[in-house]
Amino acid sequence: MDVQVGDILKMKKKHPCGEYYFDVLRVGMDFKLKCKTCGREVMVPRAKIEKNIKEIIRKEDQAPT
Incomplete structure (x- = not known):
């Protein structure tokens, strides 16, 4: 997974x-x-995060604020 x-x-x-x-x-x-x-900032192991991702919103796709 490419995050x-x-x-x-x-x-x-x-x-x-x-x-x-x-x-x-x-x-x-x-x-x-x-x-x-x-x-809040949290550190989470890669395996746990990759299992629980529903959607990735790329920085290029974000609207400028």
């Missing part, structure tokens, strides 16, 4: 704050993700 820094991931399960979307801050054996709502 890059700057992409936004929509997960199958939501964060405890209720958000499904996360920014990708770091990619490697672990992913560093930042919740779009509460801003």
